[in-house]
Amino acid sequence: MANKLSDKRGRKDRFHRQARSEGYVARAVYKLKTIDEKTGLLKQGNNVLDLGCCPGSWLQYADKQVGPSGHIVGIDRDEPSGAPGRARIIIGDVFEISAEALLAELPHFDVVLSDMAPDTTGIRSLDQDRSEALFEHAYFLATETLCMGGHFAAKLFQGRDFQNLQKMCRERFERVKPMKPESSRKKSIEQYIVCLGFKG
Numbered sequence: 001m002a003n004k005l006s007d008k009r010g011r012k013d014r015f016h017r018q019a020r021s022e023g024y025v026a027r028a029v030y031k032l033k034t035i036d037e038k039t040g041l042l043k044q045g046n047n048v049l050d051l052g053c054c055p056g057s058w059l060q061y062a063d064k065q066v067g068p069s070g071h072i073v074g075i076d077r078d079e080p081s082g083a084p085g086r087a088r089i090i091i092g093d094v095f096e097i098s099a100e101a102l103l104a105e106l107p108h109f110d111v112v113l114s115d116m117a118p119d120t121t122g123i124r125s126l127d128q129d130r131s132e133a134l135f136e137h138a139y140f141l142a143t144e145t146l147c148m149g150g151h152f153a154a155k156l157f158q159g160r161d162f163q164n165l166q167k168m169c170r171e172r173f174e175r176v177k178p179m180k181p182e183s184s185r186k187k188s189i190e191q192y193i194v195c196l197g198f199k200g
């Protein structure tokens with residue numbers, strides 16, 4: 001049977017094949033790579049927080065971008081198989097982790113990422129509501145832990161609060177834009193809201 005990464009004939013898509021050949025644990029890496037290439041999100045020496053980091057392709061990419069002087073903290077309910085050895089991993093639910101606990105790992109973050117997705121039910125409005133709740137919580141943690149000028153990029157299923165949530169982001173960031181990287185499947189309602197320049 002064809003799985004999520006394959007078409008109806010069971011063939012893997014090109015991003016999946018590319019991820020495997022480049023040593024990434026998930027095709028999701030190309031969503032972050034596109035966002036980063038278009039916005040300059042990640043820089044050498046950055047401290048990065050990755051919410052919903054399993055299986056770990058964003059950690060792998062961020063690790064390369066921040067270099068040896070940068071630091072990465074990842075959180076997920078599951079253990080990420082692809083986490084670079086030097087990444088600090090917290091296993092748990094983001095709703096149960098305080099901003100203080102995150103700041104105990106590193107004194108501040110330059111970039112907060114969230115690729116968190118709810119366990120989908122197939123009921124579109126319910127999935128959208130759950131995605132919005134994850135986005136809002138990621139935003140809350142970002143605004144509590146980012147340094148001035150820091151960046152936040154997070155997945156959000158397009159739902160009824162899509163515009164309102166962007167408006168909320170504009171209050172605390174200089175620039176906010178929705179992005180749909182090529183590697184995000186066209187039929188998926190996911191978008192990434194990229195927020196640059198935290199105003200404090």
Ligand SMILES: C[S@@+](CC[C@H](N)C(=O)[O-])C[C@H]1O[C@@H](n2cnc3c(N)ncnc32)[C@H](O)[C@@H]1O
Nearest residue numbers: 028052054055056057058076077093094115116
């Ligand atoms: C699409 S995957 C992330 C893929 C990842 N960016 C990568 O490149 O490997 C979404 C992840 O969000 C995590 N997640 C969803 N809700 C969460 C929550 N409340 N707390 C922690 N992790 C959560 C899931 O466990 C899942 O591993």
